[in-house]
Amino acid sequence: MNILGIGTDIVECPRIGKMIEQHGELFLRRVYTDREIRYCQARKHAIEHFAGRWAAKEAILKALGTGWSRGISWTDLEVRNDPSGRPKVLIRGGAKDVAIRQGIADMLISISHCRTYAVAYAVATGIDRVAGERRSAVDTADEETSLDPDLGGDQADPETETETETDSGE
Numbered sequence: 001m002n003i004l005g006i007g008t009d010i011v012e013c014p015r016i017g018k019m020i021e022q023h024g025e026l027f028l029r030r031v032y033t034d035r036e037i038r039y040c041q042a043r044k045h046a047i048e049h050f051a052g053r054w055a056a057k058e059a060i061l062k063a064l065g066t067g068w069s070r071g072i073s074w075t076d077l078e079v080r081n082d083p084s085g086r087p088k089v090l091i092r093g094g095a096k097d098v099a100i101r102q103g104i105a106d107m108l109i110s111i112s113h114c115r116t117y118a119v120a121y122a123v124a125t126g127i128d129r130v131a132g133e134r135r136s137a138v139d140t141a142d143e144e145t146s147l148d149p150d151l152g153g154d155q156a157d158p159e160t161e162t163e164t165e166t167d168s169g170e
C-alpha cells in the first residue's frame with residue numbers, strides 16, 4: 001500500500017452540539033451531506049456521530065495536505081458506513097480534484113467517540129499497481145474504494161452523483 005498522507009483530529013462533542021443548537025439546519029447543511037444528517041439523526045447519541053464526522057472531515061483534509069483551501073467544502077467529504085458499521089469516505093467536488101492531482105486513490109478512516117470527545121484518523125493511499133493492474137477509486141466501480149459514488153446502501157444524492165463520475169485523466 002502506497003501511503004500518501006495521514007491526518008488526525010479531535011473535537012469536543014459539546015462544541016458541535018452547541019453549534020447545532022445555535023445555528024440548526026444552516027450549520028448541518030453547511031457541514032454535512034443529507035446522508036450524513038440522516039445517519040446521525042437516526043442515532044440515540046446524534047451529537048457524538050456528528051462530532052465524529054466533523055473530526056473525520058478535518059482528519060481527511062490533513063491527509064489531503066491542503067487544509068481549507070482550493071475550493072474544498074465540508075460536503076465534498078462524506079462519511080458512509082457499510083452494513084457492519086465500518087466507515088468509508090466519499091470524496092467529491094474540489095476535494096476530489098485535489099485528491100486526483102495528488103494521486104490519491106483511497107482514503108481510509110477510523111472514528112471513535114464518547115460523550116466528551118470525538119476523534120478520527122485518516123490515511124490517504126495511492127494507486128496500487130500490482131502486476132500491471134491499475135486499481136483506483138477514481139475511475140473504477142469498485143465498492144471498496146473511497147471515491148466511488150455508489151458506496152453504501154442508501155441512494156446516492158442524484159445531484160452530486162454525476163460530480164463523482166469524472167475520470168482521473170490518466
Ligand SMILES: CC(C)(COP(=O)(O)OP(=O)(O)OC[C@H]1O[C@@H](n2cnc3c(N)ncnc32)[C@H](O)[C@@H]1OP(=O)(O)O)[C@@H](O)C(=O)NCCC(=O)NCCS
Binds near residue numbers: 053081113
Ligand atoms: C466497531 C466497534 C468496536 C466500535 O467501538 P465502540 O467503542 O462501541 O465505539 P467507538 O465510539 O469507539 O466507535 C464508533 C465508530 O466506530 C466505527 N465503526 C463501527 N463499526 C465498525 C467496524 N465494523 N469497523 C470499523 N469501524 C467501525 C464507526 O465509524 C463508529 O462511528 P459512527 O457510527 O459515528 O460512524 C463496536 O461497535 C463493534 O464491535 N461493532 C461490531 C458489532 C456491532 O455491534 N455491529 C452493529 C452494527 S450492525
